[in-house]
Amino acid sequence: MNKIIKYVVLDILRNKILVSYTVLLFAITMTMLFLQDNQTKSLLSLLNIVLIVLPLVSIIFSTIYYYNSIEFIELLVCQPIRRSRILLSIYAGLALSLLIAFGIGVGLPLLIMDHSLTSVLLVLIGALLTIIFSALAILGSVFMRDKARGIGVAILAWFYFSLLYDGLVLFLLFQFSDYPLEKPSIVLGSLNPIDLGRIILLLRLDSSAMMGYTGAVFKSFFGSAGGILLGFGILTLWMVLPLWGAVRRFNHKDL
Template identity: 55%
Template sequence: MNKIIKYVIADLLRSRTILVYTAVLLVLSFSVFSMEDNADKGVVSLLNIVLFVVPLVSIIFSTVYLYNSAEFMELLVSQPLRRNVIWMSIFIGLAGAVSLAFAVGVGIPVIFYAATASGLILVLCGCALSLIFVSVALWAAVRIRDKAKGIGLAILLWLYFALLFDALVLFLLFQFSDYPIENGMVALSLLNPIDISRILILLQIDISALMGYTGAIFRSFFGTGGGVALTIAVLILWSAVPLWFSLRFFKRKDL
C-alpha cells in the first residue's frame, strides 16, 4: 500500500497541473495579503478563491487523473493485491498531493501575513474541501465508464455545491420569509461542505455580527463546542461517504 501511495504522490507532484495550481495559489495569496492592510480582510478576500477554485480543481483534476490512469489500475488489479488496498492507496495519494499543493500555495502566505485563528481555519477548511472533492471525484469516475460523461458529472456536481445549492437556499428563504426558518437554515447548511467551510471562516472573523439575527443563530450553533464537534463530524462524513460508495462499486466493477 505504501509503495502505491508513494508512486501516486511522486507522479502527481511532477504533474504540470499540480505545479501550476500551487504557483497560482501562491501568487494570488501573496498578492491579496500585500494589498490589504488587515489580515482578516486578506482572509475574506481569499475566501471566495478557496471556496470556488479549490473544489473545482480537486474534483476535475482527480476525475481526469483516474480516467487517464485506467491502464495503471488494471495492472494493479492483475497483481495479488486487494482492491480496497488499491483504491484507498489511490485516494490517499490523490488527496495528499492536492492538499499539499493547497497547503503550500495558501498556507505559506497565511503564515507570513495571517497567522491567526481565521487564517488557520482557512487553511484547514481548504484542505478539508480538497479531501472531500477528491472523494466525490472517485465516486463519479468509478460510476461512469465514459470519460467525457464522467468529467461532465464532476462539473455538474461542482456547480451544484458551489452555485446551485445557494440559489436553492435563497429561494427557500424568500418563499418562507414569513416563517422562523433560521434553525432550518443551520441544518440545511450541513448538506453542503462549501457552506460549512464558509460559515466556520466567517465566524472566526466575526462578520456574523453584520448578518443580524441569522448571524446570531449561526454563531449560537457553530460557535459552541458541540457545534464545532458536529461540524467536524459532518465534514469527515462528507469525505468518507462518497469514498465508501466508490470503494464498494470498485470492488465489484469489471475493469
C-alpha cells in the same frame, strides 16, 4: 499500499498543471496579503478564492487523473491486492499531492505572514475541501465508465455546490418564510461542504453581515465555538461517506 501511494504522488508532483496550480495559489496568496492592509479583509478575500478554486481544481484534476490511470488500475486489480486497498491508495496519492500543492501555495505563505488562529482555520478548511472534492471525484469516476460523462458530472457537481445550491436554499427559505426554519436551515447548511467552510471561518471572524441565514442559525443555536466544532464534524462526514460509497462500488464493479 504505500508503494502505490508513493508512485501516484511522485507521478502527480511532476505534472505541469499541478505545478502551475501551486504557483498560481502562491502568487494569489502573496498578492492578497501584501495589497490588503486589513488582516480580516485579506482572509475574506482568500476565503472566496479557496471556496471557488480549490473544489474546482480538486474535483476536475482528480477525475481526469482517475480516467487516465484506468489501465494502471486494471493492472493492479490483476495482482493479489484487495480492490479497496487499490482505490484507497489511488485516492490517498491524489489527495496528498493536492494537499502539498495547497500547503505550498496557500498554507506556507499564510502561516508565515499571519500566525492567527483564523489563518490556521482557513488552511484547515482548504485542506478539508481538497480532500472532500477529491473523494467526490473518485465517487463519480467509479460510477461513470465514460470519461467525458465523468468529467461532465464533476463540473456539474462543482457548479451545484459552488453556485446553484445557495440559490436553491434562498428560494426555499423565501417560499416557506411563514414557517419556523431554524432546524431545516441547519440541515440545508450541512448538505454543502463549501457553505460549511464559509460558515466556519465567518463564525470565527464573527462577520454576521456575510454569514447568511444558515450561518446566523448555526451561531444562535450552537454559539461560535460550538458551530465551528459542528461544522468540522459534518465536514469529516463529507470526507468519509463519498469514499465509503466509492469503495463499495469499486469492490463490485466489472472493470
